[in-house]
Amino acid sequence: MKINPSTTQSGWAAGAVRNFADSPLGQEVLTQLREGSRSKRALSEFVLRDPVFVATHGIEDVSRVSGISPSTISRYVRDLGLDNYSAFRAGVAGTVHALIAPVTKLESRLAEGETGASPIKASFMAAASQLEALGDPVTGEAVQTATKMLREARQVWVMGFGLSAHLAAILTLGLQPYREGVVNVVQYGGTEVAAGRLMSAGEGDLVVAISFPRYSKDVTDLARIAGSNGAKLIALTDSPAAPLAQVCHHLMLAPAQHPILSSSCLPGLATIEALLSDFLLSDPAHVKRAGRLAAIMSAYLADDSD
Numbered sequence: 001m002k003i004n005p006s007t008t009q010s011g012w013a014a015g016a017v018r019n020f021a022d023s024p025l026g027q028e029v030l031t032q033l034r035e036g037s038r039s040k041r042a043l044s045e046f047v048l049r050d051p052v053f054v055a056t057h058g059i060e061d062v063s064r065v066s067g068i069s070p071s072t073i074s075r076y077v078r079d080l081g082l083d084n085y086s087a088f089r090a091g092v093a094g095t096v097h098a099l100i101a102p103v104t105k106l107e108s109r110l111a112e113g114e115t116g117a118s119p120i121k122a123s124f125m126a127a128a129s130q131l132e133a134l135g136d137p138v139t140g141e142a143v144q145t146a147t148k149m150l151r152e153a154r155q156v157w158v159m160g161f162g163l164s165a166h167l168a169a170i171l172t173l174g175l176q177p178y179r180e181g182v183v184n185v186v187q188y189g190g191t192e193v194a195a196g197r198l199m200s201a202g203e204g205d206l207v208v209a210i211s212f213p214r215y216s217k218d219v220t221d222l223a224r225i226a227g228s229n230g231a232k233l234i235a236l237t238d239s240p241a242a243p244l245a246q247v248c249h250h251l252m253l254a255p256a257q258h259p260i261l262s263s264s265c266l267p268g269l270a271t272i273e274a275l276l277s278d279f280l281l282s283d284p285a286h287v288k289r290a291g292r293l294a295a296i297m298s299a300y301l302a303d304d305s306d
Contacts, residue, residue, distance in 0.1 A: 153206035160210035
């Protein structure tokens with residue numbers, strides 16, 4: 001099995017997409033994502049998802065991977081006020097320069113065949129790089145803000161469909177022992193029941209919506225409705241170009257690309273565990289409840305002496 005080196009670059013994408021999206025050039029690309037033509041929206045999404053790839057590859061490589069012609073890419077960068085693709089690439093590289101070296105190193109290792117034909121090693125390498133990326137300060141700040149929103153909310157509604165439903169369940173189960181009013185929106189019954197349940201969310205409430213590729217349209221539609229009813233929305237997703245990112249009040253990013261599978265859940269799960277850890281330690285009362293819970297649960301655990 002051939003491993004595509006470009007799919008491993010998202011190990012550093014969590015920091016890269018934030019750095020680029022927050023830059024002046026990234027803001028112009030976001031504008032094209034919202035307001036541009038179909039081809040401009042497609043190219044904007046590609047750039048926002050993997051700015052490191054754009055910063056480390058020429059126009060022909062971007063065309064090959066994105067499926068967008070070089071001439072269209074050239075027109076796109078000129079419409080942004082830049083002379084040519086080289087100037088655009090340099091502008092993107094300026095926002096993610098600290099992340100380029102490790103990406104280039106990993107790509108070289110894969111191209112040289114260090115992983116051989118092994119999807120196992122490629123998967124582990126991609127996972128390690130993705131988790132390393134989550135240690136950046138911006139991710140920590142995003143988690144801390146989410147913790148504050150969780151503490152202040154009247155009620156918390158957690159929502160995810162497909163594979164993201166399992167992540168939503170883990171977050172729900174992790175929060176429920178330490179605060180009242182935590183609801184798993186998609187626990188049973190499908191979209192229709194979830195929509196009816198979420199109609200109770202409003203002013204003072206918080207919706208935590210989780211969505212990774214392949215994205216669910218339902219989660220974005222329901223999040224938008226909850227927001228229109230006055231609820232605040234935290235989105236946990238992989239890119240500022242993701243549908244959920246366009247409707248949320250607070251964004252937490254975790255890379256999701258995988259060299260073999262359609263997406264990876266590991267970075268999202270790690271972010272949830274970090275959020276639960278920060279929430280648990282944010283209040284001494286939570287720690288006391290954790291101690292009481294451990295004492296109660298000990299009666300149901302296996303005794304190694306038996």
